[in-house]
Amino acid sequence: MFQPRKRGQFFGADAILAFLLVLFALVAAGVATESLDSQISTTEITHRLTERATDSLNQLIRTPGKPADWNLLTTVDNTTIDSLGLSHEANLLDPQKVARFFNLTNSTDGFEQACVLLAIREPGYNFTLTLTYANNTVAYTTLYPAPVQSHIAASIERVAMLNHESVRARLTLWIEPIQ
Amino acid sequence: MRAQATLEFLILAALLLIMFLALLQVYFTRLNAGQDFQERLGAQRLVDDAGRHIDRVLQSGNSSRIQFQLPTLLPTGQAYTLVRIGRRLEIAWESKTVNSLLLTQAVSGSFTPGTLYNITNNNGGILIVPA
Numbered sequence: 001m002f003q004p005r006k007r008g009q010f011f012g013a014d015a016i017l018a019f020l021l022v023l024f025a026l027v028a029a030g031v032a033t034e035s036l037d038s039q040i041s042t043t044e045i046t047h048r049l050t051e052r053a054t055d056s057l058n059q060l061i062r063t064p065g066k067p068a069d070w071n072l073l074t075t076v077d078n079t080t081i082d083s084l085g086l087s088h089e090a091n092l093l094d095p096q097k098v099a100r101f102f103n104l105t106n107s108t109d110g111f112e113q114a115c116v117l118l119a120i121r122e123p124g125y126n127f128t129l130t131l132t133y134a135n136n137t138v139a140y141t142t143l144y145p146a147p148v149q150s151h152i153a154a155s156i157e158r159v160a161m162l163n164h165e166s167v168r169a170r171l172t173l174w175i176e177p178i179q
Numbered sequence: 180m181r182a183q184a185t186l187e188f189l190i191l192a193a194l195l196l197i198m199f200l201a202l203l204q205v206y207f208t209r210l211n212a213g214q215d216f217q218e219r220l221g222a223q224r225l226v227d228d229a230g231r232h233i234d235r236v237l238q239s240g241n242s243s244r245i246q247f248q249l250p251t252l253l254p255t256g257q258a259y260t261l262v263r264i265g266r267r268l269e270i271a272w273e274s275k276t277v278n279s280l281l282l283t284q285a286v287s288g289s290f291t292p293g294t295l296y297n298i299t300n301n302n303g304g305i306l307i308v309p310a
Binding site for chain 1: 194198202205209220223226227231237240264265266280281282283284285288303304310
């Protein structure tokens with residue numbers, strides 16, 4: 001009588017396939033959780049950037065700064081100024097302070113000082129402040145251009161008065177990509 | 180035949196064991212990283228919240244005041260300290276720290292966990308006193 005050949009074998013095609021499937025599922029789960037972690041981190045950083053941009057822009061357009069005549073100081077830095085502000089009163093920008101601020105931020109050292117005074121000096125953080133009149137003419141802009149799309153960034157916009165004209169103040173904070 | 184089956188079984192069992200141990204290692208590494216992230220996030224939110232209260236009182240002008248309650252413990256249950264150093268607030272727990280930058284350095288007063296504070300704008304200077 002015919003008897004089928006018996007082989008004591010574990011490594012059949014089914015076992016290998018099952019092993020590969022389990023391995024694939026584990027790798028896929030790992031990649032998915034890694035991606036989720038990355039998204040959570042990006043969301044958290046964007047949230048922090050947005051909060052910081054809001055506070056820093058509000059500080060600039062709503063307060064005169066301390067001392068209130070900081071724009072007359074010869075040295076503007078962390079030791080001479082308690083806080084920075086550009087307005088006479090809320091949303092009314094002082095042209096002299098605005099001019100001084102943008103003059104300050106158009107040098108690398110001055111820009112660094114402005115970052116410290118606006119509390120955005122965390123590693124890799126950078127900012128662009130632009131004042132634009134209602135007819136879309138740019139009145140002032142800071143040293144570094146707004147970021148390209150690949151950066152993590154947050155922008156806040158407020159309306160204020162400058163020289164009896166309304167201007168849009170737009171502050172963009174972004175994180176420089178890691179090289 | 181039996182010898183071959185036993186050998187293959189042992190190899191398969193060893194492979195599975197190695198995979199299981201590797202997975203266990205990855206699991207615990209990620210678990211620790213997750214707990215660390217959760218702790219840091221809770222601490223960061225707390226210190227940012229305290230900093231934001233100071234910044235908003237500063238922006239609201241002279242004589243504005245806000246109350247702020249500091250929790251006794253971090254959201255993840257650790258004791259902590261909160262101090263101001265120049266233009267930043269620093270929260271420390273166990274051997275870890277996170278910071279929040281401030282828009283002013285004209286701040287006087289200190290923080291104790293579990294205390295309700297009045298944060299007042301006094302001509303652009305910020306006073307922090309227990310309520």
